[in-house]
Amino acid sequence: MIQEINGKSAISGAAFISDGRFGNIQNFKDYVTNEFDVIDFEKNAIISEIDKRIYDLIDINGEIGQEAARNILIAEDFKKIKNIISSKDLVNPLKDITDSINYYIHKIHDIGIDLQDVDIFIVQEFPHPFENVIGTAVNFDKADKIKYNIDEGIYFQENRILPFATSILAAHEIIHKIASINAPYILARGLEEGLCDYLGTLFLCGEKIGVPLCLNYILNLRFGFSPTRFSERYRTSLQQAAVFYIYFGFEGLFELAREGRIKIEDSEKHLLNGDIDNIKIDKKGNWIKEITDFSIRILNFENTLVVSPLALLIAQKIHLGDNINEFFRENNINRKEGQSAIKELQDMYFVLISDGEKITSDRSKLYLDTNVMRYSLSLGD
Numbered sequence: 208m209i210q211e212i213n214g215k216s217a218i219s220g221a222a223f224i225s226d227g228r229f230g231n232i233q234n235f236k237d238y239v240t241n242e243f244d245v246i247d248f249e250k251n252a253i254i255s256e257i258d259k260r261i262y263d264l265i266d267i268n269g270e271i272g273q274e275a276a277r278n279i280l281i282a283e284d285f286k287k288i289k290n291i292i293s294s295k296d297l298v299n300p301l302k303d304i305t306d307s308i309n310y311y312i313h314k315i316h317d318i319g320i321d322l323q324d325v326d327i328f329i330v331q332e333f334p335h336p337f338e339n340v341i342g343t344a345v346n347f348d349k350a351d352k353i354k355y356n357i358d359e360g361i362y363f364q365e366n367r368i369l370p371f372a373t374s375i376l377a378a379h380e381i382i383h384k385i386a387s388i389n390a391p392y393i394l395a396r397g398l399e400e401g402l403c404d405y406l407g408t409l410f411l412c413g414e415k416i417g418v419p420l421c422l423n424y425i426l427n428l429r430f431g432f433s434p435t436r437f438s439e440r441y442r443t444s445l446q447q448a449a450v451f452y453i454y455f456g457f458e459g460l461f462e463l464a465r466e467g468r469i470k471i472e473d474s475e476k477h478l479l480n481g482d483i484d485n486i487k488i489d490k491k492g493n494w495i496k497e498i499t500d501f502s503i504r505i506l507n508f509e510n511t512l513v514v515s516p517l518a519l520l521i522a523q524k525i526h527l528g529d530n531i532n533e534f535f536r537e538n539n540i541n542r543k544e545g546q547s548a549i550k551e552l553q554d555m556y557f558v559l560i561s562d563g564e565k566i567t568s569d570r571s572k573l574y575l576d577t578n579v580m581r582y583s584l585s586l587g588d
């Protein structure tokens with residue numbers, strides 16, 4: 208099936224590079240994008256549909272309970288998505304992928320790595336025996352040609368291609384391509400995944416579209432899905448690469464990519480053992496402050512603070528010492544639902560504590576200000 212590029216794909220792609228408060232990007236996309244299926248891939252049409260949706264979402268009748276809170280938070284995230292779509296060119300993602308790959312090859316060449324032309328394949332499913340791989344893109348290398356007779360190149364699954372997001376993913380894939388030059392027969396896994404996030408998504412793509420959007424993309428991709436063994440593995444690889452980067456900088460990461468998979472596996476072993484001093488890297492240097500700060504952030508990321516919408520909304524507004532019933536009255540919050548949302552925050556590792564009348568302890572601002580406290584779309588118990 209050829210996916211139609213429309214308003215829905217634009218919203219989905221833009222969500223990936225936004226700093227939305229949603230706790231799970233997949234659920235968020237599934238929940239909010241349906242109406243955009245019939246909207247053309249055209250900036251003004253998409254923006255006016257977003258405006259309509261925001262208008263409806265914040266049109267609250269009666270008290271604020273979980274459902275109204277969810278609508279208010281979604282409206283806030285729609286505003287962020289709207290900002291992205293209005294400030295960027297809407298480019299057909301297939302063209303964007305090709306242009307981006309040419310840009311990345313150019314940059315890689317400037318760094319002193321000679322990368323031959325990269326072939327791009329847009330496919331309905333990945334070639335045999337990888338047809339069941341769930342993912343948007345895979346780099347098939349020399350070893351895949353020898354073992355499975357798959358032509359070398361980066362393969363994209365057509366029905367998963369998104370504006371904004373897939374051209375960022377292409378930067379990740381192109382680093383696999385570099386890493387596969389030496390020892391392609393070793394499977395690309397583990398630390399190599401984190402290496403691709405760092406060199407591809409953060410470094411190469413950061414230069415192209417600006418680092419902040421790439422940081423959002425990484426957070427959404429690696430911390431914004433329901434945990435599965437698969438996603439946790441990618442997250443660990445990212446964190447391993449973060450430690451490597453803090454020690455050796457982008458110079459060290461590029462040396463690792465150039466050296467290839469034997470060195471990558473060896474480095475992963477030392478990271479797993481904790482004996483990082485045994486990693487032999489000649490070049491060290493080139494740290495980018497924003498990315499160094501981000502590296503510390505993802506090593507400390509608190510992933511357990513996805514709460515119900517009303518709990519998040521209350522946490523944003525309530526303060527230490529507030530009388531709870533007065534707070535509900537003043538903020539038009541439904542008392543019963545509000546009380547169970549406060550209980551939720553208390554049960555959740557004491558983010559808030561109340562004595563039944565007043566708020567007696569409040570750690571919520573710490574988690575809100577650092578953006579780790581996010582909302583789920585489910586409406587609590």
Ligand SMILES: [Zn+2]
Nearest residue numbers: 379383400403
């Ligand atoms: Zn990968």
